[in-house]
Amino acid sequence: MSARVEEKDLQSLAGEGLEVRFEGLYALQDVGLTATKGEILGLIGPNGAGKTTLLNVLSGFQPPRRGRVVCDGRDLTGSGPRAHVKAGVARTFQGVRAFGRLTVRENVEVASLATGMRPLAARRRTDLLLAEFELDEVAGRDAEALPYGMTRRLGIARAVAGDPVFLLLDEPAAGLSESESESLMQMLLRVRQERACCLVVIEHDMHLIMRLCDRVQVLDQGRTIAVGTPAEVQADPRVVDAYLGERAARA
Numbered sequence: 001m002s003a004r005v006e007e008k009d010l011q012s013l014a015g016e017g018l019e020v021r022f023e024g025l026y027a028l029q030d031v032g033l034t035a036t037k038g039e040i041l042g043l044i045g046p047n048g049a050g051k052t053t054l055l056n057v058l059s060g061f062q063p064p065r066r067g068r069v070v071c072d073g074r075d076l077t078g079s080g081p082r083a084h085v086k087a088g089v090a091r092t093f094q095g096v097r098a099f100g101r102l103t104v105r106e107n108v109e110v111a112s113l114a115t116g117m118r119p120l121a122a123r124r125r126t127d128l129l130l131a132e133f134e135l136d137e138v139a140g141r142d143a144e145a146l147p148y149g150m151t152r153r154l155g156i157a158r159a160v161a162g163d164p165v166f167l168l169l170d171e172p173a174a175g176l177s178e179s180e181s182e183s184l185m186q187m188l189l190r191v192r193q194e195r196a197c198c199l200v201v202i203e204h205d206m207h208l209i210m211r212l213c214d215r216v217q218v219l220d221q222g223r224t225i226a227v228g229t230p231a232e233v234q235a236d237p238r239v240v241d242a243y244l245g246e247r248a249a250r251a
């Protein structure tokens, strides 16, 4: 089978029976997840629920103690981040700010080149991505010196440079103002629309999750406590108890 056929046939990224332990504590316990091409899946839950760990496992950064990661029927368990990227799985990190002493443009160009693209094609791709994520006006600036909201967009532009089929985002709107997260949401909807890829988004902003996601999976203490449409999970008593009630009480 040629690489092109495999790419076209990629339909779902799945975790099955995943278990991760840190010093006796279960970060994940028998967690399953299926993310299908074309959908936006939200991942919510209280701090320490295991959301980042789940993203780490799905992107190959954390080998599970038990369970499997399967991308369109291909077992990727324990194969590492590079194999996941090759299979079409890209991710951004929670709270990453520094991108080395490169300009914004160089950051995106390096990410494009890393996919094996020729320099001219990588430059063209970079122009398009800078425009798409509204970074063209700051293209020549040091990435380190960018304001927070733009740094988040740069992280996403870099991940998108590899043309992922599955894009995993760890709290992309954290720390953004309301208008910044609104424009980020529009960008994410466009990414899905134009590339027909799948997004898995960890996010605390319920307002954003409810409008962005087709389905939402809720984790609590390393376990899945609910999966469904945004309206279904919002009305689920277990979710209200574990998460929404707690957030409402704090608000």
Ligand SMILES: Nc1ncnc2c1ncn2[C@@H]1O[C@H](COP(=O)(O)OP(=O)(O)O)[C@@H](O)[C@H]1O
Binding pocket: 022, 023, 025, 026, 027, 045, 046, 047, 048, 049, 050, 051, 052, 053, 054
């Ligand atoms: N590298 C690590 N070493 C030890 N414990 C960890 C590590 N990563 C995560 N944990 C623990 O695993 C649990 C789940 O963490 P995490 O996946 O980061 O949760 P979330 O992203 O939902 O806030 C937490 O109790 C956290 O302290």
Ligand SMILES: [Mg+2]
Binding pocket: 051, 052, 053, 094
């Ligand atoms: Mg986290």
